Amino acid sequence: MKISQPTRHIAFIGNYTPRRCGIATFTADICEAIATEFPEASCFAGAVNDRPEGYDYPSRVRFEIDQDDPESYTRAAEFLHINNVEVVSVQHEFGIYGGPAGSHLIGFLTQLKKPVVTTLHTVLKSPDAAQREVMTRLDELSERFVVMAERGQRLLVEVYGIDPGKIDLIPHGVIDMPFVDSNFYKDIFDAEGKTVLLTFGLLSPNKGIETAIEALPAILAEHPDVVYLIVGATHPHLLATQGEAYRESLEALAIKLGVEKQVIFHNRFVSMDELKEFIGGSDIYLTPYRNEAQITSGTLAYTFGAGKAIISTPYWHAQELLAEERGILVPFADAGAIAAAVNDLLEHPTRMTAMRKRAWKEGRKMTWPEVARRYMESFDRARAGLSVPIATVTDDVTYPIPAPKLDHLFRMTDHTGIFQHAIYSVPNYHEAYCTDDNARAFIYTVFHEVEHGPDPAIDRLASSYLAFLWYAFDANTRRFRNFMSHERHWLESNGSEDSHARALWAVGTALGHSQNEGFRNLSALLFQRGLEPVKRFSSPRAWAFTLVAIHEYLRAFSGDRAVAKMQRLLVARLVGLFQANSSPGWLWFERVATYDNAKLSHALILSGQHPAIETGLISLKWLLDEQTGDGGQFSPIGCHGFWPQGAEKARFDQQPVEAHAMVSACMAAFDVTGEQIWADHAHRCFEWFLGRNDLGVSLYDPGTGGCRDALLRDHINQNQGAESTLAFHLSRSELTRRAHGLAP
Template sequence: MNQSLSPSAPVARVAFLGNYMPRQCGIATFTTHLRTHFQQRFPESESFVVAVEDHPGAYDYPAEVRYTFSQENRREYAQAARYLNESGAEVVSIQHEYGIYGGESGRCLLDLVGRLTVPVVTTFHTVLEHPSATQEQVMRELAALSARVVVMSEKGRFFLEEVYGIETGKIAVIPHGIPDVAFLNPETVKPAFGLDGRKVVLTFGLISPNKGIETAIAALPAVVEKHPELMYVVLGATHPNLVREQGEAYREELIRLATELGVGNHVRFENQFVSQERLIDYLQMADVYLTPYLNQAQITSGTLAYSVGCGKAVVSTPYWHAEELLADGRGVLVPFRSETAVSAALIHLFDDPAYRQELREKAYAYSRPMVWSETVDQYRRLFSNAVPRDVASIPDALPPLKLDHLFRLTDSTGILQHARYTLPHREEGYCTDDTARALLLLSWLDADGEIVDARIPWMIDSYASFLNHAFLPQTGRFRNFMSYGREWLETTGSDDSHGRALWAVGGLLARTRRSDLRNWARDLFHRGLPVVLAMHSPRAWAFTMLGITEYLHRYPGEVEIRKTRTELGNRLCGLFRQAARPHWHWFEPVLSYDNARLPQALLCSDQPDHQELGLHTLEWLRDIQTAPEGHFRPVGSDGVFVPGQAPALFDQQPLEAAASVGAYLAAFAYSGQDLWREAAVTAFQWYLGRNDTGLCVYDEVSGGCYDGLQPGSVNLNQGAESCLSYLMARSEIRAVPFFSSVKPISHIVANGTDRALSPDHSS
């Protein structure tokens, strides 16, 4: 049962696929209980059911069943896949049993799973040691299409590895869930069933010939002779498939056998499909639970799991699940089809109450990790980690530069900050933060000359005009938020937006060929710079330092500008001295957002102590932002990271990847160490799917970028910040020879030098 799953946040939406109650079968019962307990345990998640039907329209499903399809209609499997792909589900939990899906050995299920774009976790309820060729092929293909597969026993894991060749790391062993019930004395429960004073043996489940009930009845005469107070209760409806084919002929044969053997008064047939609550009552009433199954090849038995969970003394034939669950003295195993052995085991248990009690206590203690709350905890961790990661599929060349979505968000006022899917969300207007990012990006692209696009000059004018209007000369500050109706929503923007505006204006000044824009940018930079010294935001200082570094490309000898950068760098170093602790090498007592820009600003200083601290803190941040598997994992925005606590895994933001690409490349320019260039590539590949979910965050169709990475899914909105973060990271990563198909860029700077600025762009 040991499962090595790292903790992670619950997925927001889970789809469960399989049979579902009120359909009467073991898989339907399991799916119903798994979904019910999952929803109870994690109410913050949403879950729903897609049910496969043997008789379409015959079942009155509860509200959580949102979609059904016929097991024999192959076309409906493809339709169900389309529904799941468009449902918003972040993971699909599939219950697999050969007989519940159409086609030979249930291969129609492959039509559905093969079309899913959502990660799949498949629970195998049957794992055969000697499958037919088709059964083996279906299992192999289904496992290959699944992010993870689940079995309920170590025997199942062994068969998946040895018989089906499934890799160990893909397999999880999660026990069959059981209700968490009290350990009761059966004598306190028997009166409610009219069985006080009786010794009760119970068999439960859908009645069919493979359950071995004939063997149990044949064993009773010897037991009744020794213990005439015995009552054998056979609880369960006849299997629906058997009823359709033969009616109740099989049950009538069992009744006739009991009469012929003279134990008819010692067998009670309860022909009903009972609720879980009623089943627990029956189990707690029984002294002994008996499973005389005839076939060894049963990898899972829910009824056996429930009986152990209720602390029953169990007598069972040695099918695979029983061998594992009843090992180490937790039950009694008897040979298949041996009524003599069954008789002897039952007599021993009733002759020796102390031994029976010992078995009960061992079984109950062993079952505690199997209760549903523990089981769904393991499934939740598996769901959150069930993301297909195919690192080999990550491209080793840059996607083509595509500005379509950036243009879609831009109008004559500026850039709209948010989107609903890919459509601009005009209700939330504009902001200086995003317009500054857009102006900086466009100044890079215009200078790089990678793409000739007539829209670029127009967009630069739009963004520059917005910043020009955002600046209030009387305060020396930029306003930040503007409504779609062009009304400013504040008189003073945030410190961080002010710093970003200066960075953008400095970048434009350094690279534009237009003297009119250069004169405007220089004037605005000088008017907006002084107030930064009165600010307290470390990010405002860092963004301003990056803007100053850009400014100094064109005017490297400006003394006061250099002094301001040194002063702001000294302040960042002072913050580090105040906040740093053992194992916490950072400028603040939290990690929040745009983190890598702080060390990047120090690396771009011309002061050796600034640069050394920038490299040191970036090394620490890089370690925090690297997953054990080696991919980039930024601190999620679903909370802040503070010492002594684990960082939030999600919602991971495109902003953090862009900041890290820029900082890592600054570290490479400063140190010359290839590890920083490799780290930048790894951070950029986060957009392309080398991340905790294996999902692409960049949308190559729209040219935009999704707003965040969630457990098993992306935030489908594509706002300006996300789009600009991707495009800025892509622009910067062009300098890396790893992407050999593209030429270097001209704007990676460090040490206060102009080493990366080409002569064509410096005049």
Template structure:
């Protein structure tokens, strides 16, 4: 397995004052030091209206309320070829309803995502549930810091158990020391110190602990309660210091002002460790049990401090079995009694110190980083292999609605007595753009596909119409096919592009092999042979690939055409040369960039290699297709075709949008060709996954097709589907559907008893 080289952590970052910022910074530093060759960085979420002097580790920041910055961050991470992204999630740190803006980032990432949930709600709102479920879908693995988190993810959100990892909150690895020296350094010598630290807010229960102080002082007159931490910035923004002032007023009312100290500071790590070291008892009197994670609890426990806490989820697990002391929520009498007991029982208190320290050695940041790295490596290794689960027959199950019925009413509406229209306005044919040989050649391929068993063939009249268009496109004066024709049946050019010429050859080759009419098969073979020679001068790799696909069919019916055989090997060798000249360990491709119809290149090599018994062609096709599929698979495991926005970019990860049906269709065919080449059922599942892109398993969760008419939208924009339903889109969908229906029939045949299969039933 290739070692991970670049990891990005998304979350708040110091010097922003919050627990997520501390955790994100600590985690990034810990994983950075876990591997000498590893590069790490932070993508920091910045609360609107604020600015921070971020350290060098922060490579990019996102203003939480600016959705365009989430999109920019996805582009940054994709372009940077990060191996894994680790998202720190808390609903309140991202913009949008229930923090939904972060989905704009996750939906565009091309690498696996590992999400750490700092909060898992037992009773989420509808918006919170929707966001949570989409984050889970986008994540290869999810991490929680307590087993209660795992329980809630399984029971409330139906997350599979094998997707969940429980990793303890990391802690600094420091020696266990007595508190006296630190007390002296900090000016608290001779006091029995009770400590709470963290950002001050009403849910922390500080007022309960203040109310407990008179009872503690009756048994330990030297007790001092130190409240270390600045007021939460959000609270300051909304209410100023009203909460802190109420607490101080309560201290004065109880007459304990000499025994409660408020230190309004957000301290750095060394200072924090010094304060924890000096305390005799640490207390977390939180008021709400739904506290999944507490960094303050983890740090204090990890330094071997006796902890008295209310039974919120994290504390209930960490302090179980006598590792700490749990008291009821809001019960000042109970908390005062338990703290006084510890402060007056040195033997018990010190035994609890030693036990907490020993238990916490598995929680050091070094150990935590190793656990995270193991999860990252697992996510990276299995990233592109996340496919539909296999059925008990040993082949990937094709579940409904993965194979709808073949409906062609929209396709028929896009045709007139000349041929197939190029474009539509919504579902209405757009005559202003006329026709092209590209789409009519695709229509010929569809006619051939519908001649397979189990499908209803196109009418003879319609098939003849597409053939007539192709014949009329042939220009014997140039030896090339024209491409674009106006609605007035006037050709707009003398010769079309290399790619359109080659795609027409492909359609002719398939027609020569698969058309229902012997006469038309002969016509197609003759025109193929006449038009083939032009390809020898072509320079487009896609034109070579389309021609090779046509040659695969043509050579099956004209095995004695030696000229065709020579061109076949010549074009395959050209693709091999392209791959050899461009390929690197990170870029297993034929060109310096990705464009359209990408999967047709490896498909052509595999098909040619299988037909000519040339294993190196097959292996090159498999290798390059596997690389392409890794880049066309989202962290959530669904198919994301190469977006048009990235066409022409050199050695960059593909852009997410705009996504077009032609890419899904090419991928379906290529994956099924790979399956036939090496027999690995994984390819069938990948083909099925690419097909479900049409049905809504995509970045927007929007179905592209109307199964009742067979229409197909022209693609996906970043925020919506393209409502136009042109000729290319409908034919691509129907071609992909024909392949998937054929696969479904094959899978079904495997479940029949052997006797029925032998009879062909």
């Protein structure tokens, strides 16, 4: 059983550093924050380019999108599909994607069959027709929205009619800076002994910096030690169209007002380390933006989280963040109000310190690690809330049993044995071989001979698999080892109890069915030497696999009293387990239903002991009912959490081995009872491989003859490992052998 790991594969779409804009910085920050907070996650980015040459991106950026090229978006969607991305985090601003109101993004999301969480960096109160249409389509194509302010949340509901249940309010992340005295940093930028006012970010006219400069004469009249630092390069788009005209106008204004020595420009895009120093060394942060409809400000969030005194115009984000005396709001374009607020704070340092502490304490909820955790919760909700199609069951839908195609079985096998795993349909040498899968593969070759007669090519495969089992058996410990490296080194001295019992199942099957004398003789040696240790095993599944092995063995050697005695012992153990743990509503052997579940029922049905057979049938019927979806499809317990008694059963990741176990158990029930309903159930469980499942997609690949590894919440695991491929072929053989009237 290859239980899937909890690794999350997340793609972030938006602008990305070193592109100079707020969204590029945010995308990089949230991607890195999640990668740091969740090291098991695989995080990468798709960057949107606004120029043909792109940017010198870091390795985190795996692909690039030309914002004005629709085909580039198509290629990006396909890239995410082939990389098995589980959730996509989209940063949305109307101006960063091509097409009317950024509508190229909609084409991308339409092709993207993945759960999408869209972070809205702008929420317009009065959108035009094109913008409203984009928002309507975003609502249809996004599992969840993230906004950074309550006003944005309200606008989504009131203006766009978006379900409030799909909106997550997560603040803009902030640097986790200590609450320190600003004088600690001032020497870095030659401001010792000065009171520092700060504005930072890309320069553009909407920042209202001229208003702050106009306030300086009144501030300097009362506090002549004040300097005003303006940190940041001119916005690239403004620079491309107007050059440095805006910055030059600010410099001219400072000269006109006689404050040019107190206004200090740092005309560059500063690094994060430099930014920490500028923020740390400032006393008051000024954010005199001109537009009320500013739903997010990263610069405001950063200085707020650092516990700075803030004076701001009342744009939406500032209204919320600076409420409850965490900052001061002044009217738009009112230099006198800015001057009065600055002077008042400087004259009342105790009050300013209290305001700073309130901001800093609130900012602990906004640090990047905390924001990363909340985003991951949103991603998990997006996957959990993804609408899962239910397989439609109609009389005219058929799932014919495919003809046998063994290309992938041959591809996965070398002279040593069968490889455990594949990357897509290519053998994965890194994880090499295991006894579990070579046992399954040997069982399949035996049944292939029963159904199709001797085949030299299949015999060669069978020889490799049986040779592996022989080499896996340690005569000293009388145990089978399980995992072997590609260099043919055993990675353990003893394998698991389950792998030991699966090896017995394989050689028992050869003794019961194979016509190859060499295979039978070697299998007899392994069976006889490996059976005795099972007495000391505690795994119920090991007992069950061994009982299936014994059933096959006794087909050929029914008079073996020692083996019959072991059968009675293991049957008694399984029946006792059922009696100890079952109750009304929980007709099962354990307090948690885990993996290869039907094999427990299957083993008792094969036992030939009537009370045990009845227990097997009762438990199998219960398990079948509990694993039948609303559309009548087989819906096995997922291995991502399994099903503890009294808790909710895991619906995903559904494994092919579960379908195979059910097919085998149901066919055994059919053989014992003669009731056609059990054969019908077996066929329905087999159809899970072909698309009659919770997603309505086929796990079997008719092109390769392989089977994908799992049915996940929103897609299938595209890897075609040995366990999955053999689960399909063994299930198919169960059905077709009976259809041809061959012995079960």
